[in-house]
Amino acid sequence: MDLTFLERGIIAALCIGMIAPLLGTLLAVRRSSIIADSLSHVTLTGLSAGVLIGGTFEFLPVHPLYTGFAFSLAGSLFIEKLRQEYASFQELAAPIILSAGIGLSAVFMSLAPSGQNEWYDYLFGSIVSVGEGDLLFILVTFLVSVVLFIVFFKELVFVSFDQEGAAVSGIHMKTINFLFSFLTALVISMSMKVVGILLVGALIALPASAALQLAKSFRALVLWSIIIGEAAVISGVIGSYHLSLATGGSIVVSAALILGAVLLWKPLVRIFSRRNPL
Amino acid sequence: MEAFLQYDFLRNALIAGILIGFTAPVLGVFIVVRRLALLTDALSHITLTGIAFHLFLSQTLSVLTGLSPVYMGMIFAAAGSLFIEKLRTVYTAYQELAVPIILSSAIGLGVIFISLADGFNQDLFAYLFGSVIAVSKGDLGAVTGIAIFVTIVLILFYKQLLFIAFDENQARVSGIPVKSMNLLFIIMTALVIATSMQLVGILLVSSLMTLPVAAALQAAKSFRQMFVYSVIVGEASVLIGMISAFYLDVSSGGMIVLAALVLLLASMLYRKASGRAVFHPGRQKEAAVE
Numbered sequence: 055m056d057l058t059f060l061e062r063g064i065i066a067a068l069c070i071g072m073i074a075p076l077l078g079t080l081l082a083v084r085r086s087s088i089i090a091d092s093l094s095h096v097t098l099t100g101l102s103a104g105v106l107i108g109g110t111f112e113f114l115p116v117h118p119l120y121t122g123f124a125f126s127l128a129g130s131l132f133i134e135k136l137r138q139e140y141a142s143f144q145e146l147a148a149p150i151i152l153s154a155g156i157g158l159s160a161v162f163m164s165l166a167p168s169g170q171n172e173w174y175d176y177l178f179g180s181i182v183s184v185g186e187g188d189l190l191f192i193l194v195t196f197l198v199s200v201v202l203f204i205v206f207f208k209e210l211v212f213v214s215f216d217q218e219g220a221a222v223s224g225i226h227m228k229t230i231n232f233l234f235s236f237l238t239a240l241v242i243s244m245s246m247k248v249v250g251i252l253l254v255g256a257l258i259a260l261p262a263s264a265a266l267q268l269a270k271s272f273r274a275l276v277l278w279s280i281i282i283g284e285a286a287v288i289s290g291v292i293g294s295y296h297l298s299l300a301t302g303g304s305i306v307v308s309a310a311l312i313l314g315a316v317l318l319w320k321p322l323v324r325i326f327s328r329r330n331p332l
Numbered sequence: 333m334e335a336f337l338q339y340d341f342l343r344n345a346l347i348a349g350i351l352i353g354f355t356a357p358v359l360g361v362f363i364v365v366r367r368l369a370l371l372t373d374a375l376s377h378i379t380l381t382g383i384a385f386h387l388f389l390s391q392t393l394s395v396l397t398g399l400s401p402v403y404m405g406m407i408f409a410a411a412g413s414l415f416i417e418k419l420r421t422v423y424t425a426y427q428e429l430a431v432p433i434i435l436s437s438a439i440g441l442g443v444i445f446i447s448l449a450d451g452f453n454q455d456l457f458a459y460l461f462g463s464v465i466a467v468s469k470g471d472l473g474a475v476t477g478i479a480i481f482v483t484i485v486l487i488l489f490y491k492q493l494l495f496i497a498f499d500e501n502q503a504r505v506s507g508i509p510v511k512s513m514n515l516l517f518i519i520m521t522a523l524v525i526a527t528s529m530q531l532v533g534i535l536l537v538s539s540l541m542t543l544p545v546a547a548a549l550q551a552a553k554s555f556r557q558m559f560v561y562s563v564i565v566g567e568a569s570v571l572i573g574m575i576s577a578f579y580l581d582v583s584s585g586g587m588i589v590l591a592a593l594v595l596l597l598a599s600m601l602y603r604k605a606s607g608r609a610v611f612h613p614g615r616q617k618e619a620a621v622e
Contacts, residue, residue: 087432088370095535139600146546149369150596153539157589160461160536164583174452177460178443253443256436263429300447306440313433317422 062189063181063248067287067305069196070245070257075283076203077241078262079275080234084214087262091255092133092148093126094242096155098251100125101176102162109167118176119191123243129155130235179250179302181291188247195244199237206233211272249302260309261286264316282312342578344472345464345531349570349588351479352528352540357548357566358486359521360541361558364549365497370431371518372525372538374416375409378438379526380534382408383459384445391449400470401459402526409522412438417518462533462585464574475527482520493517494555532585540566543592550599552611565595 057065081087104121129151136147163173175183184192203210213220213230221227245254265278290305297304363369386404412434419430446456458465467475486493492513495503504510521541528537548561573588580587 082429085428087429091373091432091435145367146364146369146542146549149373149538149542150546152373153536153543153589154593156535157539157586157593160533160583160586161590163461164581164586171452173457178446178452250443252439253436255432256440259429259432259436263433266429298447300443303440303443303447306436307444310433310437310440313437 057189059182059184062186063184063301064291066184066189066192066248067181067291067301068284069192070241070248071284071287072280073196073199073241074245074254074257075261075265075279076276077199077237078258078260078283079265079272079279080210080214081238081258082262082266083211083272083275084234087255087259088148089130089133090238090242090258092152092155093129093238094246094251094254095152095159096129097122097126097239097242097246097254098176099129099155099159099162101246101251102159102166102173105172106162106166117187117191119188119243119247122246123239125155126239126242127236130239131232134231134235175250176246177250177252178300179246179248179253179305181248181294181301184247192244192247195240199240199244202233202237206230210234249305253302253306256306256309257283257286260306260313264309264313267316267320282309286312341465341467344469345467345584346574348467348472348475348531349574350567351475352524352531353567353570354563355479355482355524356528356537356540357544357562358559359482359517359524360545360566361548361562362493362497362517363521363541364545369538369542370435371413371416372521372541374431374435374438375413375522375525376529376534376537377435377442378412379405379409379522379529379537380459381412381438381442381445382406382526383529383534384442384449387449387455388445400468400474402471402474402530405529406523406526408438409526410519413518413522414515417514458533459529460533460535461583462529462531462536462588464531464578464584467530471527471530478523478527482524485516485520489513489516532588533583536585536589539589539592540569543589543596544569547592547596547599549611550596550603558611565592565599569595 078087078090081090100122101118103125104116104118107121108116108118133147133151136150139147174180209220209225209230210233212223212225213227213234217227220230241258242251242254245257249257261279261282262275264282265275268278269275286309287305289308291301293299293308294301294304360372363372382405383401385408386399386401389404390399390401416430416434419433422430446452457463492503492508495506495508496510496513496517500510525537525541528540532540544562544565545558547565548558552558552561569588569592572591574584576591577584577587
């Protein structure tokens, strides 16, 4: 396939605009949206470790995206462990992992020979930096996660809404929880080239938050968040192209604007419906 | 160690580090007990938005170029903290969404400002991950001022803050002005975050507030001990981190966090070895507040 760098970037962005909000709805219902932020910071550790290893031992063919994925998977398992450790302060697990991840990456980054611009690409995303190998990684992970979502959709939704009920009705909780971690790690590592580590969490959390305000059923929730996610990605890419802004930033800001509009819209609807009582 | 006493900028950084090693963990104890650990992350990301906004504005308004971007960061952090409180009331069923929403929008907006200001350079890296060279005389003044302010507030309102941290409703009933106390507390937190940022960096500030407290939870037997242990761990990680970063020539913010992390792991192992349970402040409530 002969694609220009812009086409590659747009295909990647469209894939992410669908899969990240989809995961976001499940995480929001599970009340663990913040997991995405913690894991994205751990992914950065994996990335910087990958760049460091690749830079020091040149004979090792290490691609930073894969080490990033490996670290974020390990991090998600570690968070579960920490949650058990701090039984009465479960919400401490995410910040501990987040801090540990970013602290380690700071050290790795200062050790690695790579320049700052490469780090900025990983931190804030850059749609023009999506190479052929990156696009392949994104497409493969996209297909894997779509298949996983379709096959396990019922189980994932059941577990998100009602852990105990799901466990009682014979769903193997350990497998499903692992699947959640695996999917989150997958989505984060595929998104980081386009929106960047610091902004992945936004693409997961913001569309779902806006959809929560609009949707009346779970099906509608999933649909709305995908629509909002794609709208944010498309308007962000177009906006960043015309105004020459950072892509990741403009995607997130358009998602935030949509959320703001939805939040303002709801009280307006209420006011108007009050004025015209039917 | 001599290098730290010899060079002015290293001495400034060291003094600032020692002050932050005290204020951040002390506020962290209240934050962790109130289950607001993630709030610090949201506030630090808003601080970045403020700094980026300053960089952007100072391109057109030359008045601002002389000022330190930290002040704009402080203003944004304080405003953001009020906004989070507001969002909590919108998503009553999903309160925990408020923090990710603010955190993500803040960083997105920050990136836009940075790219408008053409700011993807060395300075930004120092703001993100901290830098010992960045601490100037003026910054040291700001850190000292805020440390004094925090200490005075804590001495004056210790009992009230503690009461609110454990049981907000009970505190309200017994006549404590919860709303203004919360405001005071959250602004104090925003100020500490904004000033710590130069030394440890925006992405690492929150770890100085949570990691020492998480370690203290493992070892402490009372609330008072939690303060003492948190400050000890905080100071130890700042000192170990800064000195080792200097000799190994790596990022100081990163080493400070790693030192705190090692101390946390050590405290976990210590607790496991001694076979005790993690400290649960709730049980100490009556004793602490009486």
